[in-house]
Amino acid sequence: MGSDVMPVEQLVLAAGHRSAELALPGLSLPLYPLKGYSLSVPIGAQHQAPNVSITDYDRKIVYARIGQQLRVAAMVDIVGFDARLEPKRLALMKRQALETFPRAGDYTRAVEWAGMRPATPTGVPLIGASAYRNLWLNLGHGALGFTLACGSGQLLAELIGQRVPSIDMQGLAPSAA
Ligand SMILES: Cc1cc2nc3c(=O)[nH]c(=O)nc-3n(C[C@H](O)[C@H](O)[C@H](O)COP(=O)(O)OP(=O)(O)OC[C@H]3O[C@@H](n4cnc5c(N)ncnc54)[C@H](O)[C@@H]3O)c2cc1C
Structure with a gap:
């Protein structure tokens, strides 16, 4: 047996938006990357940042305090697999965050990030x-992967263990695959 062969009993494909590249022949995964950006803004003693999570529905920006950082997340860009940081998009986001919370943190030291949400056409994840x-x-959770992570893991464990799923699987079974 070659060193790159690993026998398994059960295998879970959970490689986010790159899962389709790993899919086996005949397995069609309706996944597309939706690019988003975040800023992690350091909060100093002199700053006034929100203590609760805030969603700005008009601008589609979310704010969450994580210790001494304000995490600002936004944008849904359809640009394929291009994960580069686009200065114009980041500048827009920073300007909007500054307008809303000008004294929340040191925006000049904000850490910039871009990532891909693994989205399905219907928004329903592929679990099963x-x-x-x-x-x-266990993939395709789009913009809600953190939120749905524990529930999805539990559901998958139930299915693999041939137990009755704790929620109705109607509409969740990945029939396309
Ligand atoms: C800006 C932004 C803000 C977000 N905010 C929220 C939020 O507030 N709440 C929320 O619930 N969700 C949020 N999300 C969505 C969340 O990040 C995703 O839904 C979640 O990360 C999907 O989890 P996943 O494990 O399926 O995929 P990923 O997190 O993409 O993980 C897949 C993993 O597979 C690995 N991988 C890929 N290919 C291979 C390979 N060939 N070999 C080995 N490993 C491989 C990758 O390196 C990665 O570690 C946000 C996303 C973005 C972009």
């Missing part, structure tokens, strides 16, 4: 069995 007997899917 695939066309392969022991290959399972």
Whole structure:
């Protein structure tokens, strides 16, 4: 057996927006990367940052305090797999955050980041069995991957363990796969 072969009993495909590249023949995964940006703004003693999470629905920006940082997240860009930081997009986001919370933190030292949300056409994640007997899917959670992580893990464990799923699987079974 070659060193790159690892026998498994059950395998879960959970490689986010890159999962389609790893999919086996005949497995069609309707996934597309939706690019988003975030700024992590350091909060000093002199700053006044919100203590609760805030969603600005008009501008589609979310703010969450993480210790001594304000995490600002926004944007949905359809640009394929291009994960580069686009200065114009970041500048817009920074300007809007500054307008809303001018004294929340030191925006000049903000850490910039871009990432991909693994989205499906319907917004429903792919959780469950695939066309392969022991290959399972847990992907396509789009903008809610953190929120749905524990529930998705529990659901998948139930399915793999052949237990009754704790929620109705209607509409969740990845039939496209
Ligand atoms: C700006 C932004 C803000 C967000 N805010 C929120 C939020 O507030 N709340 C929320 O719930 N969700 C949020 N999300 C969405 C959340 O980040 C995703 O839904 C979540 O990360 C998806 O988790 P995942 O494990 O499926 O994929 P990923 O987090 O993308 O993880 C996939 C992993 O697979 C690895 N991988 C890929 N290909 C291979 C390979 N060939 N071999 C080995 N490893 C591989 C990658 O390195 C990565 O570690 C946000 C996303 C963005 C972009």
